[in-house]
Amino acid sequence: MKYFLIVAEELSFVRAAARVHIEPSPLSRTIKELENQLGVQLLHRSKGRIRLTWPGEVFREEARRIIAVIDSAKTKVISAAQGFHGRLRIGLADSLAPPRLTMLLARYREEEPRTEVRIVEMTVTEMLNGLSHGVIDIGFTVDHTSLPGFVKDPIWADRPAIVIPKNHPLLSFETIPISEALRYPLILCHPERCAGGYNAIRRLFGDPALPSLSVAEYASSHESMMMLVAAGYGIGIGLETQIALYRNPNVVVREMGDGVPSSVTYAVTMREERSRELEGFINRAIAIGEIPRPAGLVTL
Template identity: 35%
Template sequence: MTLLSRTPRGATLTWAGRVFLDDARRIMLSVEQAVASAKAAASGSQGILRIALSRDIGRVRLSALLALCREESPQVNIRLSEVPLTELVQGLNANLFDAGFAMVNEVEDGIIAEPLWADPLVVILPARHPLVAFKEVPLQEVVSYPLVLCDPRACQGCGRQSERLFRSVDVQPIVAEYAASHGLMLTLVAAGYGLSFSTAAHLATCQPADVVVRPLAGQSASITTYLLRTEGGMTEPLKRFIERAERVCHQDASTSRAI
């Protein structure tokens, strides 16, 4: 069995090597979770929730949710794992995770995707860009300039929702660069590589002074965060976790209407 293939530039994984690596990662994660569960039980925890996070989700509501869980159920230990979307779905099917957060609902049979919250899209502009003159920027104006988009390999959910946005105006975007993280995207926009899209939830934790944010004119486009879980029965801690996630969503909506 050959796991590595030698090339003039070094070595690459064969198909067998990639399969072995995926399985090895799952085994290591399972071992780490077993150790964490034992430590949690030894310290007095009465339950554990294994929650997976897709790398492109916003973190503001997640922080509020975790704080609420710690306040109301301190005896339940919540373990977070940040993984690509593919590994998230595989982990749910392999019972490595109890639930996950992702920005996509197009999942395989046996997985339930429940919409939790939606954030309106905004346009990110360099500070001296001509479109800064608009209070609300038409999408047709945005797509006439080069764009910095999320790398679909690293941010699959965000990439799919962006594709739907461009299909709504039947436009093939001019892609200047792909960014594997929100921070890199903001850096590239600030440097003048192109324009981009984000949400208030993502910008709440990181917005440099040399970019300008504008809403999209006449658009109801938004980025939706979903809670993914397998079909079938749920544990009591998971039921309570989902109920709290919905409460955070409703509280946020009530605050927005009040403002």
């Protein structure tokens, strides 16, 4: 099944074989044996090109779920053997690394030492798939868009800020109006690798303004954005707490004007009943954040 998933990703036996360090021919035979066992055709093969059949697409999702369950069982057993009595798997989207997250993890480790915590960075799409397939228990994102089937808890808020190179004309403003920022090339969050940040920018500027934006470059993290701004490629827009982690002597940070709203970080989980470890973790996150928890859960 793992071989099949890699072939389904690459849609090439040559590239897939290189990833698993075997020759293309035995890999192709392995997938053919899998098709014989299932009694269905998973792949269309035509002139060296392959694509998934509809049964292949269905099996891809089932294979992901089955492998996630098996991997989960393995890690649970290993954690138990190491003395842990609980486990919490966290997905971080949008390259989030705010100081409050550090405080949260430190407090949770101090108060729940027998719960193992694992963290993985991922895109918003990967986070939602990970939650759906049980690969992670909770995800963090700044994506404000509706996520049907998931529960979103607002955890904390951050102020957006503008990062500009030294000696830039915008330095004449103490707070920078959005209308002035739009006059210059922008470095924005990547629409796929940092979808939450990109959607936050869409909300900030409004969808009608997006086509007219002058985008110098897309960045997948605040760190790469700061680097590009320092190099003079354009001005960047990010979160104050994140920007503070990557201070650069060649850039200046200014507040945004026009009553720009704060950006909210959400904890995202599935609708199912949450475990004691997960509920306790979310409660600690809310206690550290600046947003009071609403009555009941926010289900979208």
